[in-house]
Amino acid sequence: MSQSLSSSPRRGAAAGALHWSGIAWFAVAAVGQVAFIGFILAFYGVRTAQGNFAAWNDKPLIDGYIAGDHAGNFVFAAHVLLASIVTLAGLMQLTPALRRALPTLHRWTGRSFIIIGVFMALSGVWLTLVRGTSLSTISSVAILINAVLILTFAGVAWRHAVKSRFEQHRQWAMRTFMVVSGVWFLRVGIMGWVLVNQGPVGMTNTLSGPADMVLTFGSYLIPLALLELYFAAGRSANGLLKLFTAAVVFAATVFTAAGVFGTIAFMWGPYL
Ligand code: HEM
DSSP: OHHHHHHSHHHHHHHHHHHHHHHHHHHHHHHHHHHHHHHHIIIIIHHHHTTOGGGGGGSOOSSSOOTTOHHHHHHHHHHHHHHHHHHHHHHHHTOHHHHHHOHHHHHHHHHHHHHHHHHHHHHHHIIIIISOOOSOHHHHHHHHHHHHHHHHHHHHHHHHHHTTOHHHHHHHHHHHHHHHTHHHHHHHHHHHHHHHHTSOTTOOTTSOSHHHHHHHHHHHHHHHHHHHHHHHHHHOOOHHHHHHHHHHHHHHHHHHHHHHHHIIIIIIGGGO
16 A cells, blocks of 8 residues: 555655644644643642642642642642653653654553553542532533543553554554543643634633533544544545545644643743
């Protein structure tokens, strides 16, 4: 198939556009995820290391630090601090140069990504259902489905790796990356939407407006749908499908860039 692609300039150009759209999106996402890691360490990391747990609440949160709630505060701290590690591990897993140059590191960051991803989902469920941290029923349902998808996809990706089915493993690892990144996509989506519309159109302060519903469920369903389209276009010999998909991914890159700018400038930057 690679021969037939390279023998036709039009198909070759379409395959090239598809390839570069994926790289452009990943580069923008990597900048946004590194900013997320930096924010977590500079905000939660510094306050936790200083023992100043009450200062977690210096930024708007649903619950954060609650005096006397030792279990809840401990799980919250573990959840937010490990968020930086799982995000870093996910980025390292998807960087092909690193995977090729350091395969042993790739295996260890892969194991860490899956184990911490599972912990993130379970601790998130605990915070939502046991601690009772919730803005609205609909936003909690959306993030609980995200948790179920993380647990399912991480299990499937792990199983394919153990059985040495590397192509399936690669695809499920990318699906797992998309759902583990759901909470990051939600923040980027919210800020992208607010910037594009010059205001919180269709949003409420309990994340239950019509735009909120699209953003909360879409924070993992839209990236998963785009990933499937990208996989299908990559497999297909149809140059038009490749070009269409490249255009969609470039549009998603522009929206992601707006959202990344918004999170850094308005969501995280002001609290550092
Ligand atoms: C694996 C991906 C996840 C990452 C990277 C992540 C990251 C974070 C971060 C950074 C915070 C701190 C809040 C902030 O500063 O904005 C947080 C809080 C929280 N997360 Fe997660 N999370 C993940 C998955 C989940 C899941 C699957 C759930 C629920 C099922 C969940 C539920 C919560 C809750 C309830 C809070 C407390 C929010 C508050 O008090 O305002 N998280 N998470």
